[in-house]
Amino acid sequence: MSAVIEVRGVTKAYGDKPVLRGIDLAVHEHQAVALIGASGSGKSTLLRCIDLLDEIDDGDVLLDGEVVTDPSVRPDRVRRRLGMVFQGYNLFPHLTVLENVVLAPVRAHRRDREEARAHALELLDRFGLADRAGDRPDRLSGGQQQRVAIVRALATRPRALLLDEVTSALDPELVGEVLALVRDLKADGMTMLLATHEMSFAAEVADEICFLHEGLIVERGAPEQLFEAPEREETRRFLRRLLDAKRL
């Protein structure tokens, strides 16, 4: 069976600064893969490249076995099949919560408006946001906004979700509600690739952890193996620094 998302030898530089230096990665159906690594190691860039929001220099990205980084492929068609959630929510401030969620199903997927609304309300209800459907995003807490952003990504029924540090911008007491939602999605069997700083959460939901260091995945493995017995010095140093930071 081919992977839902596959990344083959992807490189990317900004100017003459290499940011991704040959990434290989596969996310299979119902799998969750977590990207960890220091800030600046290239996690966001990799996710943007997979969603074709940034152009890669070399290599291939495949979605369900189809090469999508070919210039002949229309990027919007590809993005419609993936859901992306950003660190800073990026909700559309001029639209209500419900309008944020139905915009893409109606405009990009040409779904029936009533059907899209019903689906959106169902998702909002499921994640405890039904009573905020008519509000503007700036009336919501950060945790609520990020949950709406996840619902917006889910509303197009994507093949996989790309989550970029979805809790990093949140106040500590709001992190839990967003992680609970991601946990739910994992239980539903959603295929996910997530960049995260929450190691215990990564250990809990991810089937595989990839440690990104200066644009390369230097170590990967099951959570228990990577967190309990990391083989590479860089991985050990990164994990030790995180532990120290937590103790302070």
Add this chain to the structure above:
Amino acid sequence: MDDRRAARAAAKRRRARRGAATATVSTVLAVVLVVWLVGSTPGWPDVRETFFSWEAFRTSFPDVLSGFWLDVKLFVIVELCVLVLGLVVALVRTTRSPALFPLRAFAAAYVDVFRGIPVILLVYLVGFGVPALAFEGAPSDPVLLGGIALTVSYTAYVAEVYRAGIDSVHASQRQAALAVGLTEGQALRFVILPQAVRRVVPPLLNDFISLQKDVALVAILGPLEAFRVAQIEAASTFNYTPLLAAALLYLCVTIPMARLVDVVQRRSRAA
């Protein structure tokens, strides 16, 4: 506890009342002073007769008013054209495709050139230049020519206002719009432009206040709009009061517009 709160409230009311009283008294004093100063100048009796003659005002007002209708029609039509054309120019300037480079360069040059030429000069150039070209179907109606000159000039200003608005929408909004699967065009239409336009309403309205005054420049081409009518009346009666009547009519549209800008600005700040 309650006593102190009541005392504080009473003190606040007293302060407010004293503030209002002070403002009223100082305004009245200022007006009286100005009136007295102007009234005591040696030329005042003559000025009052030539600029503030009630008789001249009454006889000239109907003509000036009917001239003003032309101004109103002209600026409503020019405003609408400018709103649309300015957006087109701004959109051309924000495209990224290399194939559209010539168009982009043209739009940039257009804005540079027509923002840099005084409006009055442009009215002259279009108003007298286009008919002189004498090509087939060249417009000769001075109102139309003046309207074209104003449209050309204001489109350049308004395009820059729109562009500033589009630039002010953060790049992450475009990224989020693309990420949900919208095309570039849909992202612009449903996500970026609605936010941009909301932000530029106050500066757009400010440009329209200028436009409402600049329609008077069309007078140099001859059509009988308010300023021109007033000028003619003034010249034939040696009394300048009709110009004052015209000025009052302009204020009737520009001041409400200015208050509208205040309201919109306050509301957008509250949102």
